[in-house]
Amino acid sequence: MVRFEDISTPARLAEPGEGIGRDELSLATRNHGLPLEALRYDLTPPGLHYVLTHYDIPYAEDGDWELTLGGHVERPLRLDMDELRSYAAVTTRVTMECAGNGRALLSPRPVSQPWLVEAVGTADWTGVPLRALLAEAGVRDGAVDAVFTGADHGIERGVEQDYQRALPIETATGDAPEILVAYAMNGAPLPPQHGRPLRLVVPGWYGMAHVKWLRDITVAAESFTGFQQATAYRLRQEPDEPGEPVARIAPRALMVPPGFPDFMSRARVVRPGDHTLEGRAWSGHAPVTAVDVSTDDGHTWNPAALEASDDHRWAWRRWHFTWTAAIGTRVLCARATDAEGRTQPLEQPWNRGGFANNLVQRVPVHCTGL
Ligand SMILES: Nc1nc2c(c(=O)[nH]1)N[C@H]1C(S)=C(S)[C@@H](COP(=O)(O)O)O[C@H]1N2
Numbered sequence: 001m002v003r004f005e006d007i008s009t010p011a012r013l014a015e016p017g018e019g020i021g022r023d024e025l026s027l028a029t030r031n032h033g034l035p036l037e038a039l040r041y042d043l044t045p046p047g048l049h050y051v052l053t054h055y056d057i058p059y060a061e062d063g064d065w066e067l068t069l070g071g072h073v074e075r076p077l078r079l080d081m082d083e084l085r086s087y088a089a090v091t092t093r094v095t096m097e098c099a100g101n102g103r104a105l106l107s108p109r110p111v112s113q114p115w116l117v118e119a120v121g122t123a124d125w126t127g128v129p130l131r132a133l134l135a136e137a138g139v140r141d142g143a144v145d146a147v148f149t150g151a152d153h154g155i156e157r158g159v160e161q162d163y164q165r166a167l168p169i170e171t172a173t174g175d176a177p178e179i180l181v182a183y184a185m186n187g188a189p190l191p192p193q194h195g196r197p198l199r200l201v202v203p204g205w206y207g208m209a210h211v212k213w214l215r216d217i218t219v220a221a222e223s224f225t226g227f228q229q230a231t232a233y234r235l236r237q238e239p240d241e242p243g244e245p246v247a248r249i250a251p252r253a254l255m256v257p258p259g260f261p262d263f264m265s266r267a268r269v270v271r272p273g274d275h276t277l278e279g280r281a282w283s284g285h286a287p288v289t290a291v292d293v294s295t296d297d298g299h300t301w302n303p304a305a306l307e308a309s310d311d312h313r314w315a316w317r318r319w320h321f322t323w324t325a326a327i328g329t330r331v332l333c334a335r336a337t338d339a340e341g342r343t344q345p346l347e348q349p350w351n352r353g354g355f356a357n358n359l360v361q362r363v364p365v366h367c368t369g370l
Protein backbone atom coordinates (compact mmCIF):
# COMPACT_ATOMS: atom_id res chain seq x y z
CA MET A 1 0.00 0.00 0.00
CA VAL A 2 1.31 3.44 -0.95
CA ARG A 3 0.13 6.10 1.47
CA PHE A 4 0.41 9.88 1.03
CA GLU A 5 1.77 10.11 4.57
CA ASP A 6 4.85 8.18 3.46
CA ILE A 7 5.66 10.41 0.47
CA SER A 8 4.39 13.74 1.82
CA THR A 9 5.66 14.43 5.33
CA PRO A 10 4.56 17.06 7.87
CA ALA A 11 6.21 20.46 8.14
CA ARG A 12 9.31 20.43 10.35
CA LEU A 13 12.19 22.54 11.59
CA ALA A 14 15.79 21.65 10.76
CA GLU A 15 17.88 20.23 13.62
CA PRO A 16 20.61 22.53 14.98
CA GLY A 17 23.45 22.53 12.45
CA GLU A 18 21.47 20.48 9.87
CA GLY A 19 22.51 21.47 6.33
CA ILE A 20 20.21 22.09 3.38
CA GLY A 21 18.78 18.70 2.41
CA ARG A 22 18.23 16.99 -0.92
CA ASP A 23 14.50 17.90 -0.70
CA GLU A 24 15.27 21.60 -0.23
CA LEU A 25 17.89 21.46 -3.00
CA SER A 26 15.38 20.01 -5.47
CA LEU A 27 12.99 22.89 -4.68
CA ALA A 28 15.80 25.45 -4.96
CA THR A 29 16.83 24.26 -8.44
CA ARG A 30 13.24 24.63 -9.71
CA ASN A 31 12.44 27.88 -7.95
CA HIS A 32 15.13 30.42 -8.73
CA GLY A 33 15.61 33.86 -7.24
CA LEU A 34 16.49 37.27 -8.64
CA PRO A 35 20.29 37.54 -9.02
CA LEU A 36 20.77 40.55 -6.73
CA GLU A 37 22.78 42.50 -9.33
CA ALA A 38 19.48 42.67 -11.26
CA LEU A 39 18.17 45.05 -8.57
CA ARG A 40 19.73 47.66 -10.89
CA TYR A 41 16.75 47.45 -13.24
CA ASP A 42 13.45 49.22 -12.60
CA LEU A 43 11.69 46.45 -14.45
CA THR A 44 13.17 42.98 -13.91
CA PRO A 45 14.52 41.68 -17.26
CA PRO A 46 12.93 38.53 -18.73
CA GLY A 47 14.01 35.37 -16.94
CA LEU A 48 15.47 37.16 -13.91
CA HIS A 49 12.18 37.58 -12.01
CA TYR A 50 12.02 35.01 -9.20
CA VAL A 51 9.85 31.93 -9.70
CA LEU A 52 7.96 29.86 -7.15
CA THR A 53 5.79 26.90 -8.16
CA HIS A 54 4.52 24.42 -5.59
CA TYR A 55 3.79 21.52 -7.98
CA ASP A 56 4.36 21.28 -11.78
CA ILE A 57 4.03 24.05 -14.36
CA PRO A 58 0.86 23.02 -16.27
CA TYR A 59 1.18 22.72 -20.04
CA ALA A 60 -1.26 25.36 -21.26
CA GLU A 61 -1.72 27.26 -24.50
CA ASP A 62 -4.26 30.05 -24.55
CA GLY A 63 -6.35 28.74 -27.49
CA ASP A 64 -8.74 26.64 -25.44
CA TRP A 65 -8.32 28.25 -22.00
CA GLU A 66 -11.48 29.23 -20.18
CA LEU A 67 -12.01 31.14 -16.97
CA THR A 68 -15.18 30.29 -15.08
CA LEU A 69 -16.64 32.65 -12.48
CA GLY A 70 -19.47 31.27 -10.38
CA GLY A 71 -20.74 30.43 -6.92
CA HIS A 72 -22.58 33.09 -4.96
CA VAL A 73 -23.28 35.35 -8.00
CA GLU A 74 -26.32 36.35 -10.09
CA ARG A 75 -24.86 35.51 -13.53
CA PRO A 76 -22.05 32.93 -13.73
CA LEU A 77 -19.50 33.74 -16.44
CA ARG A 78 -17.44 31.60 -18.78
CA LEU A 79 -14.80 33.60 -20.63
CA ASP A 80 -12.18 32.58 -23.17
CA MET A 81 -8.93 34.49 -23.67
CA ASP A 82 -10.25 36.61 -26.57
CA GLU A 83 -13.23 37.66 -24.46
CA LEU A 84 -10.93 38.55 -21.55
CA ARG A 85 -8.74 40.62 -23.87
CA SER A 86 -11.81 42.54 -25.09
CA TYR A 87 -12.32 44.22 -21.67
CA ALA A 88 -10.68 47.59 -20.93
CA ALA A 89 -7.14 46.62 -19.89
CA VAL A 90 -5.14 47.99 -16.99
CA THR A 91 -1.34 47.79 -16.65
CA THR A 92 0.27 48.02 -13.20
CA ARG A 93 3.93 47.82 -12.19
CA VAL A 94 4.13 45.46 -9.24
CA THR A 95 6.98 44.29 -7.01
CA MET A 96 6.15 40.72 -6.03
CA GLU A 97 7.89 38.88 -3.23
CA CYS A 98 7.50 35.32 -1.96
CA ALA A 99 6.24 35.12 1.62
CA GLY A 100 9.04 32.60 2.26
CA ASN A 101 11.76 35.06 1.28
CA GLY A 102 14.40 35.02 4.04
CA ARG A 103 13.35 31.58 5.33
CA ALA A 104 16.74 29.84 5.06
CA LEU A 105 18.35 32.57 7.17
CA LEU A 106 16.11 31.74 10.12
CA SER A 107 17.32 29.74 13.06
CA PRO A 108 15.92 27.19 13.57
CA ARG A 109 15.27 26.84 9.82
CA PRO A 110 11.79 25.78 8.67
CA VAL A 111 12.41 23.04 6.07
CA SER A 112 10.87 24.27 2.81
CA GLN A 113 11.93 26.32 -0.24
CA PRO A 114 15.25 27.67 1.15
CA TRP A 115 15.25 31.30 0.04
CA LEU A 116 17.95 33.62 1.28
CA VAL A 117 16.70 37.13 0.26
CA GLU A 118 16.33 36.91 -3.53
CA ALA A 119 12.66 35.89 -3.95
CA VAL A 120 11.53 39.18 -5.50
CA GLY A 121 10.99 40.80 -8.89
CA THR A 122 9.15 43.67 -10.57
CA ALA A 123 6.99 43.41 -13.69
CA ASP A 124 4.36 45.33 -15.62
CA TRP A 125 1.22 43.19 -15.49
CA THR A 126 -1.69 43.77 -17.89
CA GLY A 127 -5.18 42.40 -17.53
CA VAL A 128 -8.79 42.94 -16.56
CA PRO A 129 -9.61 44.43 -13.16
CA LEU A 130 -11.06 41.63 -11.04
CA ARG A 131 -13.78 43.93 -9.72
CA ALA A 132 -15.08 44.48 -13.29
CA LEU A 133 -15.59 40.72 -13.74
CA LEU A 134 -17.20 40.38 -10.30
CA ALA A 135 -19.50 43.33 -11.05
CA GLU A 136 -20.55 41.75 -14.33
CA ALA A 137 -21.31 38.45 -12.58
CA GLY A 138 -23.18 40.28 -9.78
CA VAL A 139 -21.92 39.25 -6.34
CA ARG A 140 -24.90 38.25 -4.17
CA ASP A 141 -25.51 39.46 -0.62
CA GLY A 142 -23.81 37.31 1.98
CA ALA A 143 -20.64 36.67 -0.07
CA VAL A 144 -17.58 36.30 2.16
CA ASP A 145 -14.63 35.14 0.05
CA ALA A 146 -13.60 34.89 -3.58
CA VAL A 147 -11.72 31.62 -4.14
CA PHE A 148 -9.17 31.38 -6.96
CA THR A 149 -8.18 28.00 -8.40
CA GLY A 150 -5.11 27.27 -10.50
CA ALA A 151 -4.77 24.41 -12.98
CA ASP A 152 -1.86 22.85 -11.08
CA HIS A 153 -2.38 19.85 -8.85
CA GLY A 154 -0.26 18.13 -6.22
CA ILE A 155 0.11 16.81 -2.69
CA GLU A 156 1.35 18.92 0.17
CA ARG A 157 1.85 17.79 3.77
CA GLY A 158 -0.33 14.76 3.00
CA VAL A 159 -3.18 16.74 1.39
CA GLU A 160 -3.99 16.29 -2.31
CA GLN A 161 -5.17 19.55 -3.84
CA ASP A 162 -5.41 22.05 -6.66
CA TYR A 163 -3.52 25.24 -5.80
CA GLN A 164 -6.22 27.51 -4.32
CA ARG A 165 -6.23 30.78 -2.44
CA ALA A 166 -9.00 33.17 -1.39
CA LEU A 167 -9.36 36.90 -0.85
CA PRO A 168 -11.99 38.55 1.36
CA ILE A 169 -14.84 39.71 -0.88
CA GLU A 170 -14.27 43.38 0.11
CA THR A 171 -10.66 43.08 -1.08
CA ALA A 172 -11.67 41.25 -4.27
CA THR A 173 -14.31 43.83 -5.23
CA GLY A 174 -12.25 46.82 -4.06
CA ASP A 175 -9.73 49.01 -5.82
CA ALA A 176 -7.08 49.40 -3.10
CA PRO A 177 -5.24 47.59 -4.52
CA GLU A 178 -6.69 47.18 -8.00
CA ILE A 179 -6.45 43.39 -8.49
CA LEU A 180 -5.84 42.12 -12.01
CA VAL A 181 -6.74 38.98 -13.88
CA ALA A 182 -3.58 39.30 -15.96
CA TYR A 183 -2.67 37.82 -19.35
CA ALA A 184 0.47 39.83 -20.10
CA MET A 185 3.78 40.42 -18.35
CA ASN A 186 5.98 43.24 -19.60
CA GLY A 187 3.79 43.56 -22.71
CA ALA A 188 4.03 39.91 -23.79
CA PRO A 189 1.82 36.87 -23.09
CA LEU A 190 2.64 35.34 -19.70
CA PRO A 191 5.57 32.91 -19.80
CA PRO A 192 4.64 29.36 -18.69
CA GLN A 193 6.42 29.66 -15.32
CA HIS A 194 4.57 32.90 -14.48
CA GLY A 195 1.09 31.51 -15.11
CA ARG A 196 0.41 31.23 -18.84
CA PRO A 197 -2.15 32.11 -19.98
CA LEU A 198 -3.84 33.77 -16.97
CA ARG A 199 -3.00 34.70 -13.39
CA LEU A 200 -4.17 36.84 -10.54
CA VAL A 201 -2.05 39.86 -9.53
CA VAL A 202 -2.72 41.31 -6.08
CA PRO A 203 -0.46 44.37 -5.70
CA GLY A 204 1.06 44.72 -2.24
CA TRP A 205 0.36 41.13 -1.19
CA TYR A 206 2.94 38.37 -0.86
CA GLY A 207 3.29 36.02 -3.82
CA MET A 208 1.02 33.20 -2.63
CA ALA A 209 -2.07 35.37 -3.34
CA HIS A 210 -1.17 35.84 -7.04
CA VAL A 211 -2.71 32.55 -8.26
CA LYS A 212 -1.13 31.36 -11.52
CA TRP A 213 -2.81 29.29 -14.30
CA LEU A 214 -6.08 30.75 -13.06
CA ARG A 215 -9.02 28.65 -14.29
CA ASP A 216 -11.83 29.38 -11.83
CA ILE A 217 -13.13 32.07 -9.50
CA THR A 218 -15.83 30.97 -7.05
CA VAL A 219 -17.60 33.44 -4.81
CA ALA A 220 -18.35 31.73 -1.50
CA ALA A 221 -20.80 32.52 1.30
CA GLU A 222 -18.48 30.87 3.87
CA SER A 223 -14.86 31.61 4.55
CA PHE A 224 -12.49 29.42 2.57
CA THR A 225 -10.59 26.83 4.59
CA GLY A 226 -8.45 25.23 1.87
CA PHE A 227 -4.89 24.10 2.64
CA GLN A 228 -3.08 27.17 1.28
CA GLN A 229 -5.40 29.42 3.31
CA ALA A 230 -5.99 27.77 6.68
CA THR A 231 -3.00 25.41 7.03
CA ALA A 232 -0.16 27.04 5.07
CA TYR A 233 0.70 30.76 5.06
CA ARG A 234 -0.08 31.33 8.74
CA LEU A 235 2.22 33.02 11.24
CA ARG A 236 2.58 30.49 14.05
CA GLN A 237 4.96 29.94 16.93
CA GLU A 238 3.41 26.56 17.81
CA PRO A 239 2.16 23.94 15.31
CA ASP A 240 -1.38 23.72 16.73
CA GLU A 241 -2.31 27.40 16.91
CA PRO A 242 -4.54 28.86 14.14
CA GLY A 243 -2.08 31.70 13.51
CA GLU A 244 -2.52 35.01 11.70
CA PRO A 245 -2.88 34.86 7.91
CA VAL A 246 0.06 36.08 5.80
CA ALA A 247 -1.14 38.93 3.58
CA ARG A 248 0.71 42.17 2.77
CA ILE A 249 4.43 42.50 2.09
CA ALA A 250 6.52 43.78 5.01
CA PRO A 251 9.02 46.55 4.18
CA ARG A 252 12.42 45.51 2.89
CA ALA A 253 15.48 47.10 1.32
CA LEU A 254 18.05 45.08 -0.60
CA MET A 255 21.46 46.10 -1.90
CA VAL A 256 23.15 45.34 -5.20
CA PRO A 257 26.17 43.37 -3.93
CA PRO A 258 29.12 45.78 -4.15
CA GLY A 259 32.36 45.03 -6.00
CA PHE A 260 32.92 41.53 -7.36
CA PRO A 261 32.33 38.04 -5.93
CA ASP A 262 34.36 34.95 -5.18
CA PHE A 263 32.88 32.09 -7.24
CA MET A 264 32.33 29.64 -4.38
CA SER A 265 32.02 31.65 -1.20
CA ARG A 266 30.23 34.56 -2.90
CA ALA A 267 32.35 36.82 -0.64
CA ARG A 268 32.42 40.39 -1.99
CA VAL A 269 35.65 42.25 -2.75
CA VAL A 270 36.04 46.01 -3.35
CA ARG A 271 39.04 48.35 -3.81
CA PRO A 272 39.64 51.31 -1.47
CA GLY A 273 37.83 54.55 -2.39
CA ASP A 274 34.33 55.77 -3.14
CA HIS A 275 31.61 53.29 -4.09
CA THR A 276 27.99 54.00 -4.90
CA LEU A 277 25.92 51.52 -2.92
CA GLU A 278 22.52 51.07 -4.53
CA GLY A 279 19.45 48.94 -4.25
CA ARG A 280 15.67 48.84 -4.09
CA ALA A 281 13.15 49.15 -1.29
CA TRP A 282 9.46 48.27 -1.11
CA SER A 283 6.52 47.70 1.24
CA GLY A 284 3.07 46.31 0.49
CA HIS A 285 1.49 48.35 3.28
CA ALA A 286 2.40 51.93 2.38
CA PRO A 287 4.97 53.69 0.19
CA VAL A 288 8.60 53.50 1.32
CA THR A 289 9.58 56.88 2.72
CA ALA A 290 13.15 56.27 3.91
CA VAL A 291 16.10 53.96 3.47
CA ASP A 292 18.99 54.06 5.94
CA VAL A 293 22.39 52.51 5.36
CA SER A 294 24.89 51.21 7.89
CA THR A 295 28.52 50.47 7.02
CA ASP A 296 29.31 49.13 10.51
CA ASP A 297 26.93 46.18 10.85
CA GLY A 298 24.00 48.19 12.13
CA HIS A 299 25.73 50.22 14.86
CA THR A 300 25.24 53.56 13.13
CA TRP A 301 22.87 54.56 10.32
CA ASN A 302 22.80 57.27 7.66
CA PRO A 303 19.99 58.19 5.28
CA ALA A 304 20.32 57.02 1.68
CA ALA A 305 18.98 59.06 -1.26
CA LEU A 306 15.58 57.69 -2.28
CA GLU A 307 14.47 58.16 -5.89
CA ALA A 308 10.99 59.18 -7.01
CA SER A 309 8.58 56.33 -7.66
CA ASP A 310 7.03 57.85 -10.83
CA ASP A 311 3.59 57.06 -9.44
CA HIS A 312 4.28 53.33 -9.48
CA ARG A 313 2.67 52.89 -6.10
CA TRP A 314 3.14 49.13 -6.01
CA ALA A 315 6.70 49.01 -7.31
CA TRP A 316 10.02 49.22 -5.50
CA ARG A 317 12.00 52.48 -5.29
CA ARG A 318 15.71 52.86 -6.07
CA TRP A 319 18.05 54.15 -3.36
CA HIS A 320 21.74 54.99 -3.38
CA PHE A 321 24.46 55.97 -0.95
CA THR A 322 28.15 56.87 -1.32
CA TRP A 323 30.52 54.75 0.75
CA THR A 324 34.24 55.36 1.06
CA ALA A 325 35.85 51.95 1.50
CA ALA A 326 39.07 51.54 3.47
CA ILE A 327 41.14 48.35 3.72
CA GLY A 328 39.46 45.82 5.99
CA THR A 329 36.17 43.96 6.27
CA ARG A 330 32.89 45.78 6.79
CA VAL A 331 29.29 44.59 7.08
CA LEU A 332 26.93 46.78 5.06
CA CYS A 333 23.19 46.98 5.82
CA ALA A 334 20.17 48.80 4.39
CA ARG A 335 16.86 49.32 6.14
CA ALA A 336 13.53 50.50 4.68
CA THR A 337 10.78 52.40 6.49
CA ASP A 338 7.30 52.98 5.07
CA ALA A 339 4.76 55.80 5.39
CA GLU A 340 2.95 53.93 8.18
CA GLY A 341 6.14 53.76 10.23
CA ARG A 342 6.82 50.07 9.64
CA THR A 343 10.48 49.24 9.43
CA GLN A 344 12.77 46.20 9.33
CA PRO A 345 13.77 44.35 12.48
CA LEU A 346 17.36 43.81 13.63
CA GLU A 347 16.36 40.53 15.32
CA GLN A 348 14.84 37.71 13.23
CA PRO A 349 11.00 37.72 13.22
CA TRP A 350 10.76 33.95 13.59
CA ASN A 351 7.70 31.80 12.89
CA ARG A 352 7.35 28.08 12.08
CA GLY A 353 6.55 28.57 8.41
CA GLY A 354 9.44 30.97 7.88
CA PHE A 355 7.19 33.69 6.44
CA ALA A 356 7.71 37.43 6.12
CA ASN A 357 11.30 37.41 7.42
CA ASN A 358 12.29 40.98 6.60
CA LEU A 359 15.31 40.99 8.90
CA VAL A 360 17.80 43.67 7.79
CA GLN A 361 20.16 42.31 5.10
CA ARG A 362 23.85 42.02 6.13
CA VAL A 363 26.44 42.14 3.36
CA PRO A 364 30.06 41.50 4.45
CA VAL A 365 32.48 43.26 2.07
CA HIS A 366 36.26 42.81 1.97
CA CYS A 367 38.28 45.82 0.87
CA THR A 368 41.69 44.79 -0.40
CA GLY A 369 44.67 46.74 -1.79
CA LEU A 370 45.27 46.85 -5.55
N1 LIG B 1 -1.41 28.10 -9.31
C1 LIG B 1 -0.37 28.49 -8.55
N2 LIG B 1 -0.22 29.80 -8.27
C2 LIG B 1 0.81 30.22 -7.54
C3 LIG B 1 1.74 29.32 -7.00
C4 LIG B 1 1.57 27.95 -7.29
O1 LIG B 1 2.36 27.09 -6.88
N3 LIG B 1 0.50 27.57 -8.08
N4 LIG B 1 2.75 29.79 -6.20
C5 LIG B 1 2.49 31.06 -5.52
C6 LIG B 1 3.63 31.60 -4.82
S1 LIG B 1 3.97 30.91 -3.32
C7 LIG B 1 4.34 32.67 -5.29
S2 LIG B 1 5.57 33.34 -4.36
C8 LIG B 1 4.02 33.27 -6.60
C9 LIG B 1 5.25 33.31 -7.48
O2 LIG B 1 4.97 33.91 -8.71
P1 LIG B 1 6.05 33.90 -9.87
O3 LIG B 1 6.57 32.49 -10.01
O4 LIG B 1 5.40 34.42 -11.08
O5 LIG B 1 7.18 34.81 -9.41
O6 LIG B 1 3.03 32.54 -7.30
C10 LIG B 1 1.95 32.10 -6.49
N5 LIG B 1 0.92 31.55 -7.32
Ligand SMILES: [Mo]
Nearest residue numbers: 052098099207
Ligand atom coordinates in the same frame (compact mmCIF):
# COMPACT_ATOMS: atom_id res chain seq x y z
MO1 LIG C 1 5.69 32.16 -2.36
